[in-house]
Amino acid sequence: MNHTWKFFRAGGFDQVRLDSGADLAALDQLDQKLWVALACPTTGLEFDPKTLALIDIEKDGRIRAPELIAATKWACQSLKSSDDLLKGSASLPLSAINDSTPEGKQLLSSARQILTNLGRKDADAITVEETTDTAKIFAQTQFNGDGIIPADSTEDAGIKSVINDIIACLASETDRSGKPGISQAKVDQFFTEAQGFSDWWKKAEANKAVLPLDGSTASAAAAYFAVKPKIDDYFTRCRLAAFDPRAVGALNREEKEYLAFAAKDLTISSAEIAGFPLAQIGPAKPLPLQDGLNPAWAGPMATFQAEVVKPILDGKNLITEADWSAIKSRFAGYESWAASKTGGAVEKLGLQRVREVLENNSRPAITALIAKDKALEPEANAIAAVDRLVRYHRDLFKLLNNFVSFRDFYRRKEKAIFQAGTLYLDQRSCELCLIVEDPARHALMAGLAGAYLAYCDCARKATGEKMQIVAAFTNGDSDNLMAGRNGIFYDRKGRDWDATITRIVDNPISIRQAFWSPYKKSVRLIEEQIAKRAAAADASASDKLATAAANMARADLVAQQQQARAAEQKKVDVGVVAAMGVAVGAIGGALASLATGLLRLPTWQMPLVFVGIILLISLPSMIIAWLKLRKRNLGPILDANGWAVNARAKINIPFGASLTGIACLPPGSKRDLVDPFAEKKSPWPRVIAFLIVLAIAYAILNRMGFIYEWTHGRLGQPREVKNLPTVQQSAPAAIQTAPAGPAPSPPKPETPK
Numbered sequence: 001m002n003h004t005w006k007f008f009r010a011g012g013f014d015q016v017r018l019d020s021g022a023d024l025a026a027l028d029q030l031d032q033k034l035w036v037a038l039a040c041p042t043t044g045l046e047f048d049p050k051t052l053a054l055i056d057i058e059k060d061g062r063i064r065a066p067e068l069i070a071a072t073k074w075a076c077q078s079l080k081s082s083d084d085l086l087k088g089s090a091s092l093p094l095s096a097i098n099d100s101t102p103e104g105k106q107l108l109s110s111a112r113q114i115l116t117n118l119g120r121k122d123a124d125a126i127t128v129e130e131t132t133d134t135a136k137i138f139a140q141t142q143f144n145g146d147g148i149i150p151a152d153s154t155e156d157a158g159i160k161s162v163i164n165d166i167i168a169c170l171a172s173e174t175d176r177s178g179k180p181g182i183s184q185a186k187v188d189q190f191f192t193e194a195q196g197f198s199d200w201w202k203k204a205e206a207n208k209a210v211l212p213l214d215g216s217t218a219s220a221a222a223a224y225f226a227v228k229p230k231i232d233d234y235f236t237r238c239r240l241a242a243f244d245p246r247a248v249g250a251l252n253r254e255e256k257e258y259l260a261f262a263a264k265d266l267t268i269s270s271a272e273i274a275g276f277p278l279a280q281i282g283p284a285k286p287l288p289l290q291d292g293l294n295p296a297w298a299g300p301m302a303t304f305q306a307e308v309v310k311p312i313l314d315g316k317n318l319i320t321e322a323d324w325s326a327i328k329s330r331f332a333g334y335e336s337w338a339a340s341k342t343g344g345a346v347e348k349l350g351l352q353r354v355r356e357v358l359e360n361n362s363r364p365a366i367t368a369l370i371a372k373d374k375a376l377e378p379e380a381n382a383i384a385a386v387d388r389l390v391r392y393h394r395d396l397f398k399l400l401n402n403f404v405s406f407r408d409f410y411r412r413k414e415k416a417i418f419q420a421g422t423l424y425l426d427q428r429s430c431e432l433c434l435i436v437e438d439p440a441r442h443a444l445m446a447g448l449a450g451a452y453l454a455y456c457d458c459a460r461k462a463t464g465e466k467m468q469i470v471a472a473f474t475n476g477d478s479d480n481l482m483a484g485r486n487g488i489f490y491d492r493k494g495r496d497w498d499a500t501i502t503r504i505v506d507n508p509i510s511i512r513q514a515f516w517s518p519y520k521k522s523v524r525l526i527e528e529q530i531a532k533r534a535a536a537a538d539a540s541a542s543d544k545l546a547t548a549a550a551n552m553a554r555a556d557l558v559a560q561q562q563q564a565r566a567a568e569q570k571k572v573d574v575g576v577v578a579a580m581g582v583a584v585g586a587i588g589g590a591l592a593s594l595a596t597g598l599l600r601l602p603t604w605q606m607p608l609v610f611v612g613i614i615l616l617i618s619l620p621s622m623i624i625a626w627l628k629l630r631k632r633n634l635g636p637i638l639d640a641n642g643w644a645v646n647a648r649a650k651i652n653i654p655f656g657a658s659l660t661g662i663a664c665l666p667p668g669s670k671r672d673l674v675d676p677f678a679e680k681k682s683p684w685p686r687v688i689a690f691l692i693v694l695a696i697a698y699a700i701l702n703r704m705g706f707i708y709e710w711t712h713g714r715l716g717q718p719r720e721v722k723n724l725p726t727v728q729q730s731a732p733a734a735i736q737t738a739p740a741g742p743a744p745s746p747p748k749p750e751t752p753k
Helices: 021-025 050-057 065-078 082-087 102-115 127-133 157-170 184-205 216-242 244-253 255-264 293-312 321-330 332-341 344-349 353-357 362-374 377-400 408-409 439-449 511-551 555-601 603-630 633-640 653-659 684-703 707-709 723-737
Strands: 005-011 011-019 035-041 062-064 091-095 125-127 178-181 421-424 429-431 433-436 452-460 463-475 486-491 496-505 661-663
Touching: 011 293, 021 065, 021 082, 035 244, 050 377, 062 065, 065 082, 065 102, 082 157, 082 353, 082 463, 091 184, 091 377, 102 125, 102 127, 125 344, 125 377, 125 433, 127 377, 157 178, 157 184, 157 344, 157 362, 157 707, 178 344, 184 332, 184 362, 216 244, 216 293, 216 321, 216 332, 293 321, 321 332, 332 362, 344 353, 421 433, 421 452, 421 463, 421 496, 429 463, 439 452, 439 463, 439 496, 439 633, 463 496, 511 603, 555 723, 653 661, 684 707
Parallel strands: none
Antiparallel strands: 005 011, 035 062, 091 125, 421 429, 421 486, 429 661, 433 463, 452 463, 452 496, 486 496
16 A cells, blocks of 8 residues: 655655654655755764664665665564664664564564673663673673684683794784684684795705704704805905906995995994995905904804804805805705795794694684584674664664655754754854765855855864864855855853864855845955055155155266155145046036936935935845855755755755854843943034034025025025916917007106105
8 A cells, every 4th residue: 555645845845754654654756856865975973873783784884775765664664563673772672673573572682682691680671881891791791793703612622722823923812702812714814824934944854955953953944144245245356356446445335435325423333334345355365253344344244153153164154156156055945944934924833733633633622612602693793783783773764864855954953963063253143064085076166055164174273183074154254255254163961172274265255245236345455555655655755765766876866866856746735626526526516416406306206315325236146145145055065975865955045144153242131332442433423414414404494495495584585386377378478469569668767865
């Protein structure tokens, strides 16, 4: 039967609700097109890595939908009620295990065995902490099914000794109980090495030429090989000296080579000294074994004389090249035999012990112990299955709510598993923070999310730990966000990290920022222009000072140059004044035109004009920001971290505001607004603003006729009469109908009294 699903809407799309065990049991019936994610990494998440490793069947470091479905089905089948998974409890009651199947019975039996091994035989529940401590679980058992046996797996002292020999030669493997042990592979390797070592020695024992000095051959050979290259070098140099006597000086090293290190503090074993010839070179000159030797080789040569020359050449103090050839021929067989050495891994035991181990027939006994341990593998695997079930009982439901749906992320009751912690920076707290391995690579994909992203290097100097995160700023503005700013990052464990911004992906943060953006850009542009002009003026002044200083040396030209500069300055000043006049006139004319146009409008329309001007400036920026903010998407941020997000998980404006908190005073706080270090405010801005308001008010009242009425006609203009055009149109008609007659004479001027 098809399962009936319920969905909730968040992030601009429908997400499945997992409200019951039946929903979990039918998870394989849910169309994967409706899943929010199809894959996620096993690292960089705030989730138990061991649980993720158990779900990751292919062991490729990724959790995919089929693996999650398989884990959910197994957990539902192993419990009597699938609803128990919704509890997310770290404690699994034994009564909840489904013992109606053979696998369930084995799980229940293994769980009880674990509790018995831990000394909690009567316990009715088992926890993650108890199943994790395998060392305690198997501490009292000789065999645990892992195919590794420690030395105390047997009571036979001889077998124990051989197991310890194997560990000494080939290193140990860790048993489930935590003890050092050996596996069948180690046993096979050890006995192969031992047999090879014994056979290698048999070759020497059967050939007298291999051991020319019997039992002391090994030590004599060591002394021989220690000086062999240096003696060969000596006799080769002597041959060259015999070939051409002119080469003697060069073969003995020139004096300047001694000067190179003569000023240093030297020791007998200095590398510079050891590199010189063994003795003074001469044509066909024998090698002295005591007097005239290079001091750096005195020790090895003394050993060579005692171990080799004395038994072979009856203790000579000088050896010729022929003597040296005889010594080399005596050790030729040994040298060839040593080159074919096998079984070196067991050499530290000595030939006698190796042959004793081979003869006491310990290998079959050890192999039997390992087979006995391996036979218990099903029971041991069942114990591991208990650990798996307890972990699924605790963690699986949480993982489903961060994979099949993003319930934890959108409900905001607890953080999602991909949220690494909270970044505090620029009076804001950013909760959408993810751990990243390569910020540059991550930014290539994450930039498509449409969010303002800040990549930070985080470090804890006390422990030397380091990591990199990306934080999404989804509220406020970006005025004070830049590379190099420092903050504090709190991980999910509550540990604090020093955080420094290293990279920024710039995108709109809020509509409010977009509203003020044009004005802030204008202010920044003006500031930059002022700074550039000031810098240019400063550079010009510096150049003039430098020129003036250079011209001081030419007194006859000083007067002429000063006059020329004065004339030039005068011209520049006139031009500047003229330019300023033109600029002021243009600005004044524009303002006058604007004021005239405003005064011609009805009074109620004037505020609308100001609102329209503001919207004309800010509206394009706000529209662009709104379009980008409605496309802000969580998917690319997670995809860049190895997720396979299957939906367009939006971060709209209200939800984004909840992800980034802005500093605000706590309720009931009291504020002291007096700043003792505040800058003194100039009265002129207020005076100018007051005069502007007064002028506007006067213009409005004058146009309405109130100024004329209040001053009884002494100031202002009278109120406009609306029917005046009609009277003006009737006047010409009256004039046309008047009778014709003589033109009236002009009035006589009055005589002043």
